[in-house]
Amino acid sequence: MSAIAMRAPLWLRLLRDPRAALGLGLVALVLLGALAAPLLPGAETPDFMATLAAPDATHWLGTDDLGRDTLSRILAGARVSLLVGLCSVGAALLLGGTIGLVAGFFGGWVDMVLMRLMDVLLAFPGILLALGITAALGASVTNTVIAIAVVNLPVLARVARGQALALRELDYVKAQRALGFAPLTILWRAVLPNALSPILVQASVLLAASIITESYLSFLGLGVQPPTPSWGNMLRDAIGFLDQAPWLAWFPGLAIFLTVLGFNLLGDGLRDRLDPRD
Amino acid sequence: MRMIAGRILALLPVLFGLCVLSFLLLAAVPGDPVTAMLGLEADPIAIAALRARYALDDPLPLRFLAWFWQVLQGDLGRSIQTGRPVTAMIGSALLPTLQLALAALVVSLLIAIPAGVVAATRRNGPSDFAASLIALCGLSLPSFWLGILLIMGFSIALPLLPSSGHVPFLADPWEALRHLALPALTLGAAMAAATMRMTRATMIEILSADYIRTARAKGLPGRRVVWRHALRNALMPVVTLVGLQLGQLMGGVVVTESVFSWPGIGKLTVDAIFARDFPVVQGTILVTATLFVLINLGTDLLYTVLDPRLRSRR
């Protein structure tokens, strides 16, 4: 990390970059929507007399095939998307980060075994792995999180290992070793803090991909279960009515797109600030 | 050379692990190929007979070893559902997938090369911002939604292009292209971001090279220098690197092929998973993963030769 890069606080530096600022704005918007969801409680209340209503003053984004308010469902869907995204990346961060740091720091057969395992997961096409896991465990929010976490695991492990490998050779870390500190202590105090930023950059990019994966699983019926709305299962409902009610397909897709774009922009901005290589 | 051999040798346990993992995963999903095939109307005796024929009642490790032994002899077995040899099924699915991937590559280049060049020449300016924003938009569009939108637009509202199916190129080139258009656009949009980043970085590198400066110094117009001289030199590495990254596109391929009923390897795999047709699932995953790791290996090796960023860092 260069001295100049450390001067201003991170978020301020991010705001100066128009891409990252736009990303932060979008993410903030989604967060706000998720927080506002309880204000519009109609997400799971069907009204069989008001199905497929076009957008109007009562239902700003119209109603779906069971007469539920689309806006309420979009907002409630934001909670699901963020929850699944954050949990699955968080779990992968904890486990994958640990695996990668341990593998890279200790090297030898530990590295060999752990990374070959990660390679197996990595070689498995991610979407198929997630699909297989949810099909095997049964469809639910928890299992969706598990499935996506497993897909993310090897990616973060590889980044963490790369960091640990590089840091291991630094004089500063070598010195701690020579002083006789326990390996785990060195890992915790010297390696982890310095390895963190590239790992976090990768995590923010994964967050974007994870939200897409969740929506695809729900789209296939293998993710979040109805009547709990998720943008993916809303899209699934919508495709039966492309002729009669096309707006049902517009809004959930737009929500996914803007959220994912937000995280991608943020990830790009973070990369520029934190990862001096790129 | 020794390094390459070592890398390839290291791949073998990974591929073995992959086979074990996909086998276990599919076994853990409720339902088996026989119930998938015989449906609600099946007769228990028929089920038992078919299960016996495919040795589905044997213990799992035994079934795996039997399959694996067959693979070692170069035989991927036959599909339980269709009775066709898995190698033939993969063979006939590979071509449409390659076609789709290639067309998507072309689409992504059409978006990304101009964007990347503009971004590189006006670094950090508003054009750079706009170009990278466009590329990121492509990456952020969920393929299944983009697919639906394209179908809504070009197959339903304006019935110009077919929304599904595949026509072999040799049978009818025009129809083949028409069928290819929407899936290629969907997949290409997702690839554009990576391609654009690559173009931008390569162009920045080349624009600062001595011969470009010389060309400028000699008074050649700036636009000509950028689009003729610099881009020509950037194109080769970009296309090669992006082409190699097709291996990472499997996820996008699976989704795109499902949305557009494109009879490629992705749809074959997904259909086989839903039918619990394990010889097909095992075969497709083994083949695609082998391709994937080999391509990764190739990329790693070529990167050092082609990527200016890596070269300069060494």
Place this chain on the structure above:
Amino acid sequence: MNTVTDRGALGRRTLLAGAVGLPALLSATRGMAQGAAARTLSIGVVADPVTLDPAFSGSFFENQVLYNLHETLLVAAPDGSISPGLASFTQPDPLTYVFTLKPNLTFHDGTVLDAAAAKANIDRYLDPAVGSIRRSDFGPVSGVSVTAPLSFEIKLSAPYAPLPLVLTNRAGMMVSPTAVKALGADFAARAVGCGPWKLASWTKNSELVLEKFDGYWQGAPANFDRLLFRPLPDETVRLANLRSGTLQLIDALPPQAVSGLAREAALRVSQMPSLGFNAFAFNCTRPPFNDVRVRQAFTAAVDPEVVQRVVYFNTGRPAHGPLSPAVPWAFDASLPNRGNNPARAQALLKEAGASAPVPVTITVTNSPAMVRIAQILQAQAGAAGFKVELRQIDPTSLITVLRQRDFDLCMAPWSGRYDPDGNMYAYFTQGGPNNFAGYDNAELTALLNRARSLSDQGERAALYKKAQGMVTEDCAMLFVHFDAIIQASQAKLQWTQYPDAVLRLYGARMT
């Protein structure tokens, strides 16, 4: 649609010309396709066939190809009446059927279809080692013997009235024994039958082409040379292709599209009641639905009329029992709607001793219509004292879930049969193969056994009426809807619709 080479030539020419705008160019191609369409009939179907071998055909949607490629021993008219097909039959005693084949029948590969070939087919269906799923269709059939070059005899171990109807279905399809032997596992993809059309080419998941068979016993199809089946899983896409003229006929039009399409003069929607039912199995073997009052409460809580309106857009009709109006002699229009009565539901639950909302899980596949129905049931039962959760599974898991009774309430739709026995015996007798509910009623079992052994339609109708009363009173299943068969075509295409939804296209023609 015109031939592949025509379109290719046009495409190349216009591409060379280059200056033509894209939309103009595309519509030119389309106009061409319509103009030269005369000899090929293009059909949009829901799914690509898995197998063309009737012995292993399990998919409902495969029938669209099978019934044009293969020919059955007997033939059923849309009203369910049976007439001779490849063979005519007599029944000298309740345990014997004698079949006489038409003379000079051949398969697509030239193999002669005689009594020995027919016996080989039925033996193949019956052989446990082959593992054909047709085996159960034959019920108590004990054997086949050839009595003359063109005559054979089917022997039963017990009277079995539905046999002639069974032989109008896939179990009656005759395939070439030579081809079965020669092709082995490849027969599934290259089946050889004796129907009006033979297989020309099959590109998996893309198109399947049948061409007319000159040796067909009723004469080669006169109006079309080719049938082209395109698998288009997405209903909106099928419809778009019909509108654009790429297809002349599509299967399974979504109910929500019916009213809009009725206004388009160039297209025609064809509807008729289907033979099957859409219903959910209660798990009668474990709490809470082992208590008949809880089943009755759930039934009272939901309203099939709402499902009919919201999910089916007023097509078909609400179901209150297992027998469809497509079989008028057995259908009971007087069965009451036991639903739409939340007050009664709450009273019944109280009677059953439930103090808190009763938790139940509804299991459905990820089919959008089924998920929609499940959510309606969830809302209505939720308002009447149940606490309902949904579980979506993929279609392949469905049969396992049903067989293992790993559910509280699970979808168990049935495509239906012309004979009421086909809609009731397997579902409601003790140990019946489709008795997913685990419904245990000895009296009903005896009654249904008796009904299948009688041949007088009046007597049978009375028994089935009684059986329907018992099943619905006990709420063995939750009956929801009798779907309509909804198919659409170009208005100029003349064709015959059947209540089993099968497109039999021998006589189809353009006007």
